[in-house]
Amino acid sequence: MSATATAVSAQGSDSPFPLEKDDLLSAYRTMKTIREFEDRLHVDFARGDIPGFVHLYAGEEAAATGIMMHLTDEDRIASTHRGHGHCIAKGVSVHEMMGEIYGKVSGACRGKGGSMHIADLSKGMMGANGILGAGAPLACGAALAAKKLGHKGVGISFVGDGASNQGMFLESLNLAGVWELPVIFVVENNGYAESTSVDWAVASDSYVDRANGFGLPGVTVDGTDFFAVHEAAGEMIRRARDGGGPSLLECKMIRFHGHFEGDAQTYRAEGEVEDIRNNRDCIKMFADRVSEAGVISRVETDAVDAEVATLIDSAVEQAKAAPLPDTADLLTDVYVKY
Amino acid sequence: MSEQIIPIVMPKWGLSMQEGRLSVWHVKEGDVIEPGQEIMDVETEKIANAVEAADGGLLRRRVAQEDMVYPVRALLGVLAPVEVSDAEIDVYVAGFEMPQADEEEEEQAPAYLFVETPAGRLRYAERGSEGDAIVLVHGFGGDLDNWLFNIDALAAGGRVYAIDLPGHGQSAKTADGGIVGLVDALSGFTDAVDIGAAHFVGHSLGGAISAMLALKDPGKVKSLTFVDAAGLGEEINSTYIDGFIAAESRRELKPVIEHLFADKALVSRQMIDDLLKYKRLDGVDEALGSISASAFGGGVQSAVLADQITRSGIPVLVIWGEDDAIIPVSHAEAVAGAKIEIIVGVGHMPQMEAAGQVNDLIRDFLDAV
Amino acid sequence: MSSPVVGIVANPISARDIRRVISYAGGLQITDRANMVLRILAGMAATGIKKTVIMPENAGLRGHLMRALTRSKNAGDGHFPEIRTLDMPVTGDATDTARAARIMREMEVAAIVVLGGDGTHRVVVANCGDIPIAGVSSGTNNAFPESREPTVTGLGVGLAVTGQVPPGIAFTANKRLDVMVNGSLEIALIDVAFVRERFVGSRAIWKTECFHELFVTFGSPGGIGMSSIAGLVAPVSRSDRFGRRIVFESPETASFAVRASIAPGLIAPVGIADVQTLQFDQPITPETRAGSIAFDGEREVTFGKADEVLVTLRDGAFRTIDIEACMAHAADKGCLVEQAEHQTKLKQVKGG
């Protein structure tokens, strides 16, 4: 809750927020870019423009954005099947992502990966992942590399509430604890493992308990609150960089769309989606808060909205116009050298 | 009677040879054989070569069959005068016991020796104990086993040393100083082993290095034998040099190595495998690259020393394979006043392809010096 | 007379915040929370409680409880009261606690047992009206609920609500801080801190450089959290007829600083500018002009210069069950003694 207030200066240490205005605008732009990207895919997928299947991150933007604002390209993240938001927040080119989803050579992976395998190591994005839970060991590896190579990078493992039941994930919590790795496990708990409720599928569904079981501190935050995620993640990442070891962050969040596009979501309660869209939209809450505090005006957010819409338009246009992979591309890139 | 019977046995070429395949007999029963005559071809894992008769006499029996493999020192044939009966020969063959390797001989000749020099640890072989020192210096990419068919033959007339140059064989794989570094290494080797003045036999690049040592430190060099040597003219087959450095596989290396021999069949799988084993050691390709750049940069030999050698007055023997595809046979004429021997039907490796001839020529030359 | 119904609010999301990362604050596994509830139920059953209602949640607590109750029933041991889950939606955040407390008030439960820390208790008190509460410490910062074995809490609550202990002994009135922000009411049981950070973020407060001003209902030198600052500077007990206000400044410029346990595992120097006594029912405007307000240690509300903020200390604002007093009374009156002759013997012993 926030008291209504009139204009307050956002300058210097008087800023009511932990970020300066430019960073707040940048956070807004990132969240909005994810939303626009996903909403566009939702429409274009339904129209049949996009091959395969896609899993949309809309509704969960605050988590990816709040965490990724603390990271540099040297920090690595291992993402999930629902990876578009992570990619965008980590700085992967929206044009390359869209190209990839359309299966074009202009794609981030030259059309060979698709939605579930977008990666850009130069941005520290180790890949979305079609295998749930498989990213956790990889993020441990990134953290191990940072530690052994002596730079201050961290590894972030994203996992959903469902995949947190995977052995790979649980083993990773243990390994991270044993090796004191600078890794943060982020559980994006949107309440549903595909169609199965977290209430049913997780015997003790406190992820903090699970972390404690492996000797890691765990924290639960409201994943729809950018500032809550940003602050908690900031502390955990700083701690990991300083040699304070691994930790777990559970973000309680909501999923606007189905598990995948085309999911009729018959497992949801009646009115549930409408309710969360109306009342728990992380972007709207963010925008309200910064505008109520008088730091960012509606005019400014509107300008970002327009800018983002143009960006996504151009990404879609470019993706549609880009050439398909060549026949010869089928056989390349299996090995560095064979 | 059996003292009149002389066995022909499978020779031992080099220390690793365990067995050989008799590929073809060149003589038949009833032939009278002269010592040194080529009587058969034998293939080992490493190389195929003609076997020269150690003794002369009447060939009474070809015990070994073509295309079969026999261990070293196995009985291959029998020489005996006509008065020895076939029955006696049957008894001899049946009772032939393969002589065990002479333990003392094995100890005397440990496989290889190593010595620490300013150029790093160098491997060498040493044979013979009497007489002048003879140092055998292999060429680019070679090693002391290039003298497989020579080292023992020459040991009758002197103390023979065969060295692995830096970057080669099992010597240290650093060759930063290029060709000059090799000369220093050779000089350092003679100091480290305390050889004193020696006769140098240099093959290919080893010839150039020996010559450079002679010019730099004449007191160390009593004579020079150039075998298809570098250092006598500008031309060099850079296709071979570059190909040797670049080859990464058997398929790539084999055609390169075939340049070395007039008889391509001499290039065995084992020879190629051994060269690859060598080339695959860390640092070898870099060392070869560095040596090549300094010795053969731009496809031209950097050191042309013939006139200086002539002026130095050092006794010189030049042996060349007529069909040398690496360094033209014309270079054999470069050192005025040298004794020149061109061997017909042989390529860049006469010490292997015509080992007996080369050994005789060197022995005669050294006797005369 | 019908058996009294006791409400149970067991907050599964307490003890989950950032303080685990910054200062080793404790955690409490869901299974342990469930076991605590079972021990409370066992205590209440022993005093004759037959019916309880519990707040629903989706963090696995209920599953554990139901499994344990079924197993106990199958095994023929354990005598637990009936436990009914309130019919209400679950959001997984503090609104569940607030809603459950309101429903329990409406159904006029005899008491509410609260499992949580200061934050959970605050939410219950804000919504439970005059229903007495009994706290079981299971949060991050536990200044309000006392540390006690839940079995005994269950016994004490049962003794109180079944009338075995007279209300005058069983129930205690408590102070409270009311904070009006532009006419909208928020409460605190122990402390209200004004900090300069103008965002709620992860709620906990631990950055002492942002501390500006503190109001407390009580502050014990042996306490934990913000109120411990008052405890170390000018202690106030739960029963004192006043509160405290403390204004902070940087330890470098302040006339003195105190090293206080401002959160579990976190001891930091806090510079003190001014200490005042708070009287009941006198609204005070804080010095802080903009920032956020933390109630019982957690940031909840942000405000700016234009917002009107008033802090008032209230007397007798809500009731708690005094477990220690209940148990003493029970011992004195032999409430838990089963055979008469033993009671006589005990009286002789007591008489010395």
Add this chain to the structure above:
Amino acid sequence: MTRKISMKEAVNEALDQEMQRDPTVVVMGEDIVGGTGSPGEDDAWGGVLGVTKGLYAKHGDRLMDTPLSESAYIGAAIGAATCGLRPVAELMFVDFMGVCLDEIFNQGAKFRYMFGGKVETPVVIRAMCGAGFRAAAQHSQMLTPVFTHIPGLKVVCPSNAYDTKGLLAQSIRDNDPVIFLEHKNLYAHESDVPEESYTIPFGEAAVLREGKSATVATYGQTVHRSVEAAETLAKDGVDVEVIDLRTLSPIDNDTVIESVEKTGRLVCVDEANPRCSIASDVSATVAQEAFGALKAPIQMVTAPHTPVPFSPALEDLYIPTADGIADAVRKTMAA
């Protein structure tokens, strides 16, 4: 210089030299240091069979014991490989791949392709393989075909100390994920190995014995049994060429085909189970590429389609023998 060392020593030496050569090489696995956190010695085991013994003393914490948690540490090795390290992860027994296969085949093996050629994953996964150690069904398998089936993996299975050292060095320097399988029954086998570091390129079979009568193509432990068979057959005038494939992905089909073009006869020997094996793969390739050169049907000598039995009496029947190989050669000669 060259001297005789065992295959086990060759593994140790290659790891040692590669760690000296490249500071980004790290080695991890269960008990590879041994005794971490236990009250006894720090470097107690050096691997379950002592293969990594002594490396901890030289390289310290670049050798890391791991929990018994293959998914996590094999995955971490793969992840670290994309982030600047060259990890060598020991899976102890290849039979344990079942618990971590996803990280190998869905992650490491696919990264390069899935990510459009923009990622390199220079990781080596070492594991013991093969039967003959009386280690029973879950510690004795020859699972090479499982890995060769997966694009993106390189698969190596050396038969001697010389190849082991050179191929392991190559595996570590290689920029693709490599499954490096060490036949535990060959650990004590000695051969001439240079002290210096060297590499052997992948995809190059070794012709161990040249021959004109028939070709035997194999790898690992059965290389020695094939050579033994060839020696036996030589006494009967059957001149067998024995090819040690050495690396199975990539595989040197050219050498096999060239040989078959010379001999006209092929026996494929494989310690793996017969279906979809290396033997059947080589057989199919030769049948497709060099059918015209074949004078007789190809013979396969493999383990039976059973798990590896425990009882020595049965296990000895399970592994292809020299006699069995010789019989197969005779069969193709007779055809």
